[in-house]
Amino acid sequence: MSTLAPPRSGNARPLRTDPGGRPRRGTRRLARREAGFGFLIISPAVLFVAVFTLAPMIASVALSFFSWDVITPPRFVGLDNFERIVRDDAVVSSFGTTLLLAFGIVVVQLVVGLGLAVLVNQRRRPAAKTFFRTTFYLPLLASTAAVSIFMGYMFDMKFGVINYYLNAVGLPSVPWLTSTWGAIVTIILIAAWQQVGFTFVMFVAALTSLPTDVLEAAAMDGAGPVRTLFGVKIPLISPTILFATVVAMINALQLFDQPFIMTKGGPGTATTTATIVMYQTGFQNLQFGYASAIASVLLVIILAITGLQFLAARKWAFYR
Amino acid sequence: MTHIIGAGMDRRALLKLGGAGIATLGLGPLTACSGSGSSDTIKMLYFGQQSAATALQKKLQPQVTKLDKAMKLEVTGINGTDWNDFLAKVLTQIASGSAPDLVSVATEGLQLMASKELLIPLDSYVTKDLSSLQSYFDDIHPALVESMMYQGHLYELPDSFNAGSMFYSTGLLEKAGLEAPKESWTTDDFHTYATKIAATGPKVYAFDWVVRLWGSWTSFLYANGGNLLEEGKYSGGDWLWKSAYKDNPAAVAGRGGGWKWGQPTANSAAAVEALEYLIDLQRSNLSPSPDVGGGATLQGLFSSGRIGMTIGGGFWAGGLHNAGMKDGSFDVQRFPTWKSNKSLFGAGGYGIFNSSKKKDLAWEIVKMMVQPESFDIMFPGNVTTPGRKSLMTAERYSSTGPSNWSVFYDQLEGSVPISAPPYYNALATSLNQRTTKAISTGNAKAALDGMQADFEKAVKGV
Structure with missing residues (x-):
């Protein structure tokens, strides 16, 4: 018989085991009871996820094999919806637009987030750090719809404040939202601006927790700030960069609010993302089966890109 | 789903049934609860x-x-x-x-x-x-x-x-030395008005519009004798015309059983010409790039005296009044005639x-x-x-304007409803996308060819 050492504090009873090291019957019962209690505690969250996330996902994937207009009963059509996606230029083009916008948003979000985090991390006064952390995080707390409406007014070609100041310094008005590349760049900048707080906060936390001995060693070896940043700090926070990239990419691939509100997916289809096509197909054209098939393909694309990111990270992410 | 349930259910049928079951699980709550609430x-x-x-x-x-x-x-x-x-x-x-x-x-x-x-x-x-x-x-x-x-x-x-009439700012017309347009005015007159209004100041646009089906470049299309879809009428309707309008048969001559929207004509010569007309207005700086849908922005610009003319219906009487415009600061005239005097409502x-x-x-x-x-x-x-x-009385418009309010009802004569077929939502989506494309590229023909293809797909239901 052996008894595990009791914890230093608290009233938890030591786990009793038999000579073979296995928990005794009474202990097993206790473990089962504790496990049951644990399951009970997490069951509301599991139930919530099951009802509001898992079930709709399964239903949506299942619906992609049906033709359904909401009003009449669904009709099984096999893989027809998926075959149609391949032939539908509008849908294929929307996936291209989604990838373009997502790539732009993620790059801007990571570069700006990291740059701001490095600058803020160099501040010595805690009050300044707190101020900048709060300021850069604030856009993330604002409603995306409200921000999009507001930004739509700011970037309006006719009376937007951006063009007002451009005109004030003698520059011509820019068709921010009414030209193809103007709309793409504006949507990327606004989406990245709103999300940058998320990556910024993660990078600040990662940079703050860097081991001082490594940084001191780099300094003793004569590494300057730039060399330290690229040769020491960035490699050390690479797992955080990986996580931020994955999360940012998943979010960006589901972009909807900004282009839907600011440009209605235009001009033409320049900013029509896959999610906008899903909305139009399902809720406006009443082709819910086809819209679900588009959603399923988007899900597969997101999973594939995420998988690729993890595979690529094996080469560059550094785990201590 | 009954056709897949039989005595000898094979694997494929079972899979189909499984898929249907999962779908029903998801759709069940949506489809099952029809009805319209409590009895009171x-x-x-x-x-x-x-x-x-x-x-x-x-x-x-x-x-x-x-x-x-x-x-x-x-x-x-x-x-x-x-x-x-x-x-x-x-x-x-x-x-x-x-x-x-x-x-x-x-x-x-x-x-x-x-x-x-x-x-x-x-x-x-x-x-x-x-x-x-x-x-x-x-x-x-x-x-x-x-x-x-x-x-x-x-x-x-x-x-x-x-009905899509033409609203104008009386202040800007006065500043441009223009009189109120006559009922018989044409699109040539409209262009002259636009040029003179734009000359009143650098921050003034002569005309603005909204990308949508009602009162958009479509008003110019109708005036140009065209439409987005072939116009026709369903048979039937006599049950109503011969009873409710039996004392006024002239008023219902030629009426049918509703408007039948036929094959798309979105890239017809009339459509291309109408959209190019609007693009030219923008190129000439007589009109800004239009917004999509609604009209709140346009209302704000018009009421603040930055827009000379725009397409509106009776709804703008209250809309402009509520936006702070005083009676007399705006008025309305019929939509100008182009190749026809057809207008929309x-x-x-x-x-x-x-x-x-x-x-x-x-x-x-x-x-x-x-x-x-x-x-x-x-x-x-x-x-x-x-x-x-x-x-429709003078008293109704006495507090809001416009002075020429009778235009609203008069314009119904000879006008055609907006072409809203059963696939209206798909039509509206394409109209918005292709119009903004035409405006950003300046190529009306290419955009309308795309619109035509979209409509043809929508007619087939794909």
């Missing part, structure tokens, strides 16, 4: 803010109580920038199992809802109550009634409409949902809604044009 509540959908819907509900409740003491009216407001937003949300609500009893819907959604059998034909009700409705039919323009027909049946009783009215369990009471409410006294409860402050001519 009658529900109506309304395009607007919930606060306005609630106010409307309070005002209408006493009238509903007169019809049924125990009945409670529930008006739900649905927001949206345009009718396709409204319709998408209505259809979603129906899918969620909370189909209402009544709906106030415009021309944009009529054929969509009728073709899906979401609304019921009102023919038998109208025939039954024709004597009590005679004063209504005597008062309302048959063009509005015909616009609410589909395949020979009447699906809504109209109470309002908006859209109507609004009330229909009954097929799923309603209180259809008879709903019909009584529909009749109540088209009574003259209901109009200002439903639309306070001239935010649309009354369908009943008796309500």
Whole structure:
């Protein structure tokens, strides 16, 4: 018989085991009871996820094999919806637009987030750090719809404040939202601006927790700030960069609010993302089966890109 | 699904059944709960803010109580920038199992809802109550009634409409040394006006418009003698014309059973010319790049004196007044003639949902809604044009303007409803996308070829 050492504090009873090291019957019962209690505690969250996330996902994937207009009963059509996606230029083009916008948003979000985090991390006064952390995080707390409406007014070609100041310094008005590349760049900048707080906060936390001995060693070896940043700090926070990239990419691939509100997916289809096509197909054209098939393909694309990111990270992410 | 269930169910059939089962699991809650709520509540959908819907509900409740003491009216407001937003949300609500009893819907959604059998034909009700409705039919323009027909049946009783006229800023016209345009003005006159108004200042645009089906570049298309779809009419409708309008057969000569929208003509020569006309206005700096849907921005610009002319209907009388414009600071004229004097309009009215369990009471409410006294409860402050001519009075427009208010109703003669077929939502999506594409690239023909292809796909239902 052996008894595990009791914890230093608290009233938890030591786990009793038999000579073979296995928990005794009474202990097993206790473990089962504790496990049951644990399951009970997490069951509301599991139930919530099951009802509001898992079930709709399964239903949506299942619906992609049906033709359904909401009003009449669904009709099984096999893989027809998926075959149609391949032939539908509008849908294929929307996936291209989604990838373009997502790539732009993620790059801007990571570069700006990291740059701001490095600058803020160099501040010595805690009050300044707190101020900048709060300021850069604030856009993330604002409603995306409200921000999009507001930004739509700011970037309006006719009376937007951006063009007002451009005109004030003698520059011509820019068709921010009414030209193809103007709309793409504006949507990327606004989406990245709103999300940058998320990556910024993660990078600040990662940079703050860097081991001082490594940084001191780099300094003793004569590494300057730039060399330290690229040769020491960035490699050390690479797992955080990986996580931020994955999360940012998943979010960006589901972009909807900004282009839907600011440009209605235009001009033409320049900013029509896959999610906008899903909305139009399902809720406006009443082709819910086809819209679900588009959603399923988007899900597969997101999973594939995420998988690729993890595979690529094996080469560059550094785990201590 | 019965065809896949048999005695010898193979693996494929089992898989199909499994898929159907999963789908049903997800869809079950959506499809199962049809019906229209508790037995003492009658529900109506309304395009607007919930606060306005609630106010409307309070005002209408006493009238509903007169019809049924125990009945409670529930008006739900649905927001949206345009009718396709409204319709998408209505259809979603129906899918969620909370189909209402009544709906106030415009021309944009009529054929969509009728073709899906979401609304019921009102023919038998109208025939039954024709004597009590005679004063209504005597008062309302048959063009509005015909616009609410589909395949020979009447699906809504109209109470309002908006015809696309040309509003102008009297201040800017005066500044440009221009007199009010005459009723017979043409698009050449319009261009002269635009050039002179634009010369009044660097921050002034002569003309602005909104990308949408109603009152967009489509107004120029109609004036150019074209349309987005082939115009035709369903047969039928005589059951109504020969009874309700028996004393005025001239007014209903040529009327049919509703507008039949045929093959797409989106890239016709008339369409290309009309869209190029608008693009040229922008190139000449006479017009800014237009917004998509709604018109709130345009209203703000017009009311602040930065826009000289724009397309509007009776709804702008109240809209501009509410935006702070004083009576006399704006006025209206018929849409200018181009190759024809054809103009467009859209109507609004009330229909009954097929799923309603209180259809008879709903019909009584529909009749109540088209009574003259209901109009200002439903639309306070001239935010649309009354369908009943008796309500078109100088007194109505005395506090809001415009002076030339009679144009609204007069323009109905010879006008055609907006081309809103059963696939209206797909049409509106394509119209918005292809128009903005044409404006950003300057290539109207290529954009309209794309629109034509989109419409052809929509006609086939793919």
